[in-house]
Amino acid sequence: MIRSLPNSKGYRISYGLFISGYFIFLFAPLLVTCVLAFNNSDFPSLPWYGFSLDWFTSSGPERFGIFHDSQNLRAIWTSFQTAFWVAIFSTLVGTCAAFLFEQEKFPGKGVLYFLMLAPLVIPGVILGISLLLAANSAGTFVENNFGIDVPLFRPSFWLVVAGQFSFIATFVALVVSARLRKFDRTLEEAAMNLGATRLEVIWHITLKFLRPALIGSGAVAFLMSFENFNTTLFLVGSEPTLPINLYLQVRDGSTPVINAISLLLIVGTSILALVNLYFSKAKQ
Amino acid sequence: MAVPRSSKMVFWMFLAPVLCWLLLLIVLPHIDLLVMSFSGENDLGKSTWTLQNYRNFFTEPIYWNTFLRTAVFSIITTLITFLLAMPVAFYIVKVVRPRLQGAMLMMLLLPFWVSELVRVYGWMILLRESGVINHFLVKFGLLERPIEMLYNDATMIMGLVYTSMLFMVVPLISAMESLDDSLVEAAYDLGSSKTVIWWKIILPHCKPGITSGSIVVFMLVLGNYLTPNLMGGKNSLWFTEQIYNQFIASFNWNQGAAFGFLLLLLSSLIIWIGLKLSRQKLGEVAS
Numbered sequence: 231m232i233r234s235l236p237n238s239k240g241y242r243i244s245y246g247l248f249i250s251g252y253f254i255f256l257f258a259p260l261l262v263t264c265v266l267a268f269n270n271s272d273f274p275s276l277p278w279y280g281f282s283l284d285w286f287t288s289s290g291p292e293r294f295g296i297f298h299d300s301q302n303l304r305a306i307w308t309s310f311q312t313a314f315w316v317a318i319f320s321t322l323v324g325t326c327a328a329f330l331f332e333q334e335k336f337p338g339k340g341v342l343y344f345l346m347l348a349p350l351v352i353p354g355v356i357l358g359i360s361l362l363l364a365a366n367s368a369g370t371f372v373e374n375n376f377g378i379d380v381p382l383f384r385p386s387f388w389l390v391v392a393g394q395f396s397f398i399a400t401f402v403a404l405v406v407s408a409r410l411r412k413f414d415r416t417l418e419e420a421a422m423n424l425g426a427t428r429l430e431v432i433w434h435i436t437l438k439f440l441r442p443a444l445i446g447s448g449a450v451a452f453l454m455s456f457e458n459f460n461t462t463l464f465l466v467g468s469e470p471t472l473p474i475n476l477y478l479q480v481r482d483g484s485t486p487v488i489n490a491i492s493l494l495l496i497v498g499t500s501i502l503a504l505v506n507l508y509f510s511k512a513k514q
Numbered sequence: 515m516a517v518p519r520s521s522k523m524v525f526w527m528f529l530a531p532v533l534c535w536l537l538l539l540i541v542l543p544h545i546d547l548l549v550m551s552f553s554g555e556n557d558l559g560k561s562t563w564t565l566q567n568y569r570n571f572f573t574e575p576i577y578w579n580t581f582l583r584t585a586v587f588s589i590i591t592t593l594i595t596f597l598l599a600m601p602v603a604f605y606i607v608k609v610v611r612p613r614l615q616g617a618m619l620m621m622l623l624l625p626f627w628v629s630e631l632v633r634v635y636g637w638m639i640l641l642r643e644s645g646v647i648n649h650f651l652v653k654f655g656l657l658e659r660p661i662e663m664l665y666n667d668a669t670m671i672m673g674l675v676y677t678s679m680l681f682m683v684v685p686l687i688s689a690m691e692s693l694d695d696s697l698v699e700a701a702y703d704l705g706s707s708k709t710v711i712w713w714k715i716i717l718p719h720c721k722p723g724i725t726s727g728s729i730v731v732f733m734l735v736l737g738n739y740l741t742p743n744l745m746g747g748k749n750s751l752w753f754t755e756q757i758y759n760q761f762i763a764s765f766n767w768n769q770g771a772a773f774g775f776l777l778l779l780l781s782s783l784i785i786w787i788g789l790k791l792s793r794q795k796l797g798e799v800a801s
Contacts, residue, residue: 232608232698249605252598255676256625259636262646266639274639276649323531330528345536351729351785352544352778353737355754359761359774360543363550366767396539428524457629459740460754464761473631480635480744489639492632499627507620 260496267489274486285490296490305475306491309456312387312471316394316455321448323395324402325440329432331403332410349397354460361393362464386467393461398454402447409443410436449506453499544778550771567772577756577773584753585780587667588735591674595682595731596724598675603686604716608695619687626680634744637673638664641745665747673745678734682727689723690716725792729785736781753777 266274270282272293288295296302331343349357362385369383382388413436421431437444459473466474472491479488554564571577606618625633640646641663648660663669693716701711717724742752757777760770789795 232695233611234695234699235702245601245605245609248601252602253621256622256679259633259640259676260625260628262639263632263636266646273644275642275644276646323535326528327532327535330532334525334528336525336529342532342536345540346532348540351733351781353733353754353781355737355739355757356547356774356778357543359757359770360547361539362761363767363771364543364546367546392539396535399535428521432524453627457631459630460737463739463758473629476629476631476635477740477744480631480638484635488635492628492635495632496628500624503620503624503627 260492263489264493264496267486267493269486272485274484274489285486293485294487296487296494299487302472302475302487302491305470305472308387308469309472312390312394313452313455315391316398317448317452319391319395320399320402320451321444324399324447324451325406325444327399327403328406328410329436332407346400346403349400352397354397354458355464357396358393358461358464361389361396361461365389384467385465387469389465389467390462390471393465394455394458397461398451401454402451405447405450406440406443409440413439446506449502453502547771547775547778550768551775552772554768567769568776570769571772571776580751580753580756581776581780583751584736585784587671587674588732589784591671591678591735592728592732594671595675595678596728599679599682599686599727600720603683603690607687607690608693608698622683623680630677630740633677634673634741637669637676637745641669664745665749667746667749670742670746670750673741674735674738677738677741678731681730681734685723685727685730686720687723689720693719721792722794725788725794729788732784732788733781736777 263274266276267285268281268283269276270279270284271277284293284295286295287297289298327346331339331346365383365385369380372378372380372383417435417439418431421435422428426434457473458471459477462471462474470478476488476491479485551567552563552565553561554566556562556564571581602622606615606622610618638645642648643660643662643664645660645663647663648657651657652660697715698711701715706714737754739752739754739758742750743755746752753773754777757770757773760766760773
């Protein structure tokens, strides 16, 4: 049982084996992907033909490494831009929602709160198609009534941003709310007694207190957006994001360049996670 | 002094963006989804109200079979995920030496920060006919010739369990952290068996974590497209693929909207039953 109670040796060993097995299960696919990125072969499979950096740096004509693969590079750049805007918008609106639901009283609050939680239980595919339909309806409406063709309403970069924002903002709102609940409101009272306006209090005091939560949830929003697939699938226009682009390549047969991209993604996210851990340790 | 009341201006500053978000991106699109699912074109090519889209669903066995299959498999996947996540969460919170706890937790979370596509791709490299596992099995003489391990139900479920594991482990860990060790010790001292301790102390205590983990995992599995499509292949028959086909391949948006709405109903229904069974509210589960 728990660590303060005596356990039989067999129990301890078999539990340890189970956990080791679990971690192998967890890391095997990632490890294999990374290793095969360096195989000197045209296919992402064994046997091992020797170490090679071709799938990173080769500039053709037979092999195009990731650093010379303009299509994938463009997709990475699109994903970066999407994730950047989604993180900005979700943090802004999510913070507003946190303030609204934690500090304000108004009629219809319960209904609105329920609506805000809804994206947690709506499958991403449904969010994608309903937004696609709505954008299409809005586009048709505007075109029929005003005779203007608005490209924004067709599957495009900004529609993807809107789709991802629609559910990522909920996550930000929940994280910021949790932090806001720990805030000592007598600090606000003190500042207001000393003559600060409500806006000044929020800007100088409450937002300062919220800063770790804002940065943390902004980073999570960025990552969630960067790797979103389900919602993006239906909204994507002529500029595919990285997950969509990779999906098309994996579906139609793959080359080890996908391993190379995966390796870069794994290394990138690991560094981000370690930095995050370092900062949360430093804070304590 | 009472809690400072906000001025009207600040209140609207918070309310306006939230209202825009929820109305424009959540409420209106789903109303549109509902409306579209009840419309179609009559013989003259004009759009009218119709039940045809839903009738198609119930008269074509392939559609509702896929629907039921997706629902049942999602429930099975959620169950397997729970059974696998529970001992892992328990080990990390209650068994492993405290010094290792942080590192283990970190290792547990890391794979899930990597895109789902990369993880599924990793499994494909491992399992396919020319994959790494086959290569070793043949090399060591355990197999005569490589076999295709992808594209069957078991592999697909394993993939779904793998991709949604995190969303079960994390709520379980946070629920278990608040469990007081002395309760378990007291039960042990009074002679309880392990089974009784699990049933009477640990599981009831973790109920909120179990509920929220199960809901999130179920919803994610039900709405997953990537994993069934890539690991289940043509045999996966996942309902999201039907929706995708209607939207992208057949360009029949009305039919697709009806399918989408049915999927939404199914997921809401099962989540509602889950909340009722565990006597919890959505708000509690979310926070």
